[in-house]
Amino acid sequence: MTESTPLIATPEHSVEGFVREYLRELNFSQGTVLERASVNDKYLALARTVRHYLMARWMRTTADQIRTQPKAVAYLSAEFLLGRQLDNALIASDLESIAREGLASLGVDLDELREEEIEPGLGNGGLGRLAACFIDSLATMSVPAIGYGIRYEYGIFRQTFVDGRQVEEPDNWLDRGSPWEFAHPEHEVTVSFGGHTEKYTDPSGRERTRWVPGWQVLGVPYNYMVPGYRNGRVNTLRLWSARATHAFDLKIFNYGDYAEAVRAQTFAENISKVLYPEDSTPQGKELRLQQQYFFVACSLRDFIDQLLPEGFDLHRLPERIVFQLNDTHPVIAIPELMRILVDEQGFEWDEAWDVTRRCFAYTCHTLLPEALEVWPVELMGRLLPRHLEIIYRINDDFLDEVRESSGGDELLVRRMSIIAEHPERAVRMAYLATVAGAKVNGVAELHSQLLRDKVLTDFADHFPEKFTNVTNGVTPRRFLRLANPGLSALITEAIGDGWVTDLDRLRELEPLADDAEFRRRFREVKAANKDRLVRLLATRDGIDVDPGTMLDVMVKRLHEYKRQLLKLLHVVTLYDRITSGELAVEDVTPRTVVFGAKAAPGYRMAKEIIALINHVGAVVNAHPEVSRVLRVAFPANYNVTVAETLVPAADLSEQISLAGKEASGTGNMKFALNGALTIGTDDGANVEIRQLVGDEHFFLFGLTEPEASAMQEAGYRPSSYYEENASLRRAIDLIAKGTFSGGDPATFAPVVSNLLDEDRFMVLADYQSYLDAQERVEAAYADPDAWSRSAVLNVARTGFFSSDRSMRDYLDRIWHAEPLPANGE
Ligand SMILES: *Cc1c(COP(=O)(O)O)cnc(C)c1O
Numbered sequence: 001m002t003e004s005t006p007l008i009a010t011p012e013h014s015v016e017g018f019v020r021e022y023l024r025e026l027n028f029s030q031g032t033v034l035e036r037a038s039v040n041d042k043y044l045a046l047a048r049t050v051r052h053y054l055m056a057r058w059m060r061t062t063a064d065q066i067r068t069q070p071k072a073v074a075y076l077s078a079e080f081l082l083g084r085q086l087d088n089a090l091i092a093s094d095l096e097s098i099a100r101e102g103l104a105s106l107g108v109d110l111d112e113l114r115e116e117e118i119e120p121g122l123g124n125g126g127l128g129r130l131a132a133c134f135i136d137s138l139a140t141m142s143v144p145a146i147g148y149g150i151r152y153e154y155g156i157f158r159q160t161f162v163d164g165r166q167v168e169e170p171d172n173w174l175d176r177g178s179p180w181e182f183a184h185p186e187h188e189v190t191v192s193f194g195g196h197t198e199k200y201t202d203p204s205g206r207e208r209t210r211w212v213p214g215w216q217v218l219g220v221p222y223n224y225m226v227p228g229y230r231n232g233r234v235n236t237l238r239l240w241s242a243r244a245t246h247a248f249d250l251k252i253f254n255y256g257d258y259a260e261a262v263r264a265q266t267f268a269e270n271i272s273k274v275l276y277p278e279d280s281t282p283q284g285k286e287l288r289l290q291q292q293y294f295f296v297a298c299s300l301r302d303f304i305d306q307l308l309p310e311g312f313d314l315h316r317l318p319e320r321i322v323f324q325l326n327d328t329h330p331v332i333a334i335p336e337l338m339r340i341l342v343d344e345q346g347f348e349w350d351e352a353w354d355v356t357r358r359c360f361a362y363t364c365h366t367l368l369p370e371a372l373e374v375w376p377v378e379l380m381g382r383l384l385p386r387h388l389e390i391i392y393r394i395n396d397d398f399l400d401e402v403r404e405s406s407g408g409d410e411l412l413v414r415r416m417s418i419i420a421e422h423p424e425r426a427v428r429m430a431y432l433a434t435v436a437g438a439k440v441n442g443v444a445e446l447h448s449q450l451l452r453d454k455v456l457t458d459f460a461d462h463f464p465e466k467f468t469n470v471t472n473g474v475t476p477r478r479f480l481r482l483a484n485p486g487l488s489a490l491i492t493e494a495i496g497d498g499w500v501t502d503l504d505r506l507r508e509l510e511p512l513a514d515d516a517e518f519r520r521r522f523r524e525v526k527a528a529n530k531d532r533l534v535r536l537l538a539t540r541d542g543i544d545v546d547p548g549t550m551l552d553v554m555v556k557r558l559h560e561y562k563r564q565l566l567k568l569l570h571v572v573t574l575y576d577r578i579t580s581g582e583l584a585v586e587d588v589t590p591r592t593v594v595f596g597a598k599a600a601p602g603y604r605m606a607k608e609i610i611a612l613i614n615h616v617g618a619v620v621n622a623h624p625e626v627s628r629v630l631r632v633a634f635p636a637n638y639n640v641t642v643a644e645t646l647v648p649a650a651d652l653s654e655q656i657s658l659a660g661k662e663a664s665g666t667g668n669m670k671f672a673l674n675g676a677l678t679i680g681t682d683d684g685a686n687v688e689i690r691q692l693v694g695d696e697h698f699f700l701f702g703l704t705e706p707e708a709s710a711m712q713e714a715g716y717r718p719s720s721y722y723e724e725n726a727s728l729r730r731a732i733d734l735i736a737k738g739t740f741s742g743g744d745p746a747t748f749a750p751v752v753s754n755l756l757d758e759d760r761f762m763v764l765a766d767y768q769s770y771l772d773a774q775e776r777v778e779a780a781y782a783d784p785d786a787w788s789r790s791a792v793l794n795v796a797r798t799g800f801f802s803s804d805r806s807m808r809d810y811l812d813r814i815w816h817a818e819p820l821p822a823n824g825e
Contacts, residue, residue, distance in 0.1 A: 008056035018102040022049045043116035047179035058234035071817040073145040077131040077326035081123030083640030085180045092227035121155030124279040125557040133475040133803040139228035139235040142819040148299035151239035152275040159637040164614030182223045189219040191297045211386035217268040218243040219298035232823030240298040242271035279557045280371045296333040318358035325362045328373040328429035334436040335390040362433035377425040439814045444664035444685040472664040473803035484648035486525035503802035513792040533649035541635045554654035555596035558606040561661040572731040588629040589778045596638030615740040648674045655680035658761040660705035669801035675791040692797045697790040701773035702766040718759035
């Protein structure tokens with residue numbers, strides 16, 4: 001790449017220019033003509049056309065970064081849950097209306113082509129989506145940044161239901177062509193595994209260590225554009241794909257063992273084959289550690305070799321880069337950088353450590369102890385023997401420090417060791433990240449506080465200056481501007497369009513909450529969004545939803561801590577009260593309860609809960625009386641694309657995790673920004689949402705974190721709630737006796753006994769409080785004008801949850817990097 005402005009022919013920003021470019025793509029790239037083109041041909045040609053408009057900005061952004069050598073942010077994440085690319089590229093480049101008009105002049109419908117895109121599902125849920133929001137914000141803020149991750153050939157599985165049970169199907173998102181990526185095999189990187197280490201004496205007489213690997217694979221980078229919103233900037237997301245080394249297959253081919261050569265290739269390529277479909281559940285597979293090291297080793301090598309000028313003095317690395325570790329998945333980057341500096345660059349240990357500990361910062365995403373990653377020493381030693389040695393040395397030095405500062409408190413030393421001794425010797429990745437990282441952050445105020453007080457307490461005492469908070473955010477481009485065009489237009493009409501990149505300006509809507517005409521138009525938008533959702537559910541899932549009902553939505557990964565069961569017990573209780581005659585249909589606010597959730601395929605209880613939701617739904621929806629006022633809709637395969645239609649249509653947002661378990665949540669932010677009211681516990685970012693929107697516009701219920709902890713400590717007995725609360729008992733009995741499983745009590749017995757015997761997430765303890773809060777919801781919903789006033793205030797007061805603000809906080813508190821000037825065009 002030269003340092004001068006690259007020469008790129010950008011097509012003309014006009015309908016004619018667009019049409020010319022589009023036809024050229026259709027003819028010369030797709031190799032077809034309009035009359036014979038399939039919908040997929042037309043989509044691919046459109047994607048490439050839009051891409052061309054962004055190309056010059058992309059190349060200029062890269063050239064500027066190479067020329068000015070600013071400090072950059074490298075966001076290391078095993079997941080990027082991007083969602084569809086076309087829509088976002090269209091709004092970023094201000095091509096929406098040009099594309100629509102241009103295509104229409106050819107008799108092509110833009111909306112039909114948008115539906116053709118399969119979203120890249122390279123993430124499980126919130127963590128991966130957060131990474132996608134963050135790189136969007138960094139690009140929009142002109143911050144020199146690069147995202148590094150894995151180009152999984154198969155992303156998160158496609159979910160279908162058979163007899164109400166989850167069935168997983170492979171997500172072959174690359175099959176129909178992938179117009180948004182650029183492969184660069186010429187920049188492939190070699191990654192080593194296995195083997196052993198040995199000592200040797202270098203020419204200057206120094207005793208050193210080298211790693212003699214057992215096997216190697218290649219990492220091929222695929223670049224994706226990350227367009228900033230109308231600021232002339234396009235950053236890069238670089239995802240790595242694994243290939244067999246050429247030497248490997250050539251040698252075996254020469255021996256004539258074709259089958260062995262192919263096997264070796266398959267073995268290597270397995271590394272980037274599939275995303276692990278896990279989220280907040282324990283995970284300890286060898287292939288997963290291979291994936292982690294693979295993408296991190298590629299990324300470090302790439303940054304040092306490709307993005308730094310030749311001969312750069314690596315002692316100054318912290319001036320040029322900060323690697324943000326998105327959870328523990330990339331933490332193996334820490335010993336990898338040490339290895340590069342000490343073994344390859346000849347740094348003294350202390351020099352290397354001084355550089356390394358200023359290059360990394362760590363974001364913790366959980367409070368569940370079982371979700372904190374540990375790798376058995378045996379496995380680490382077999383796969384990455386040199387890294388294990390380096391981790392031991394880091395640990396020895398650190399524990400000496402702890403010993404000294406604590407006056408030899410050996411209990412403390414053992415507690416803080418990076419190496420756990422029980423149940424087996426294992427590397428605690430969160431501890432390694434905390435010891436080495438310059439900063440450690442939680443993702444909401446409450447979460448950061450609990451991290452300090454409960455999870456990493458000893459470390460917070462030892463390194464108080466390291467700990468900080470950055471509350472998560474979501475990108476307003478995708479989750480408001482794109483997902484909710486109706487509300488976007490209404491907001492822009494009222495306050496101008498500055499909010500898209502400065503979401504605090506939504507505050508200017510506050511006075512309009514008292515404007516009856518504005519509220520009426522707000523309700524019109526909500527009604528139109530509901531109609532849009534109804535059409536989607538009808539065509540996509542064959543689900544019939546009445547748009548006149550309250551839309552009560554709970555969409556997120558299926559996990560016991562998130563408590564989909566609590567929502568379901570509410571549904572069962574309503575069913576029970578109506579069928580028993582306790583409640584007259586006329587007195588019930590008609591509602592549609594929408595669930596969306598994937599369960600990790602190996603998480604048995606989560607899959608049982610999915611089946612139970614579907615079975616309850618089938619009975620409720622088939623009941624002549626009940627279904628007049630209560631319906632359950634559970635569209636399969638919840639993903640970003642579905643979220644974009646669901647969130648703007650929702651009236652009520654369910655954020656009902658047990659307090660102290662949800663680190664932040666981001667779904668909660670998307671709903672509030674789109675004018676849904678939240679029913680929620682005092683957990684994660686719900687706390688901040690409630691503080692901002694005000695108690696009277698939020699339905700709070702449930703135990704607080706200190707109450708829940710105290711109750712657990714005193715010995716929580718779920719069965720006592722069952723015994724003492726008749727309504728709860730009846731709901732559980734209905735499930736237990738087989739009402740929702742064709743009369744078979746065995747079907748859901750594991751769910752019932754889990755609730756009655758253990759109930760780790762205290763569903764029964766919060767049941768009554770939740771029901772009471774739902775009664776307040778009904779009362780509030782009965783007054784549409786007051787409800788929409790609250791909804792408008794939710795929109796006006798939640799601009800804080802823009803990921804642009806999160807990025808500003810990271811820049812100020814953690815990264816200390818500066819944006820480039822926007823690229824005026
Ligand atoms: C935002 C989002 C999530 C995270 O939802 P939470 O409610 O915060 O768990 C998960 N999946 C998808 C597809 C999302 O868009």
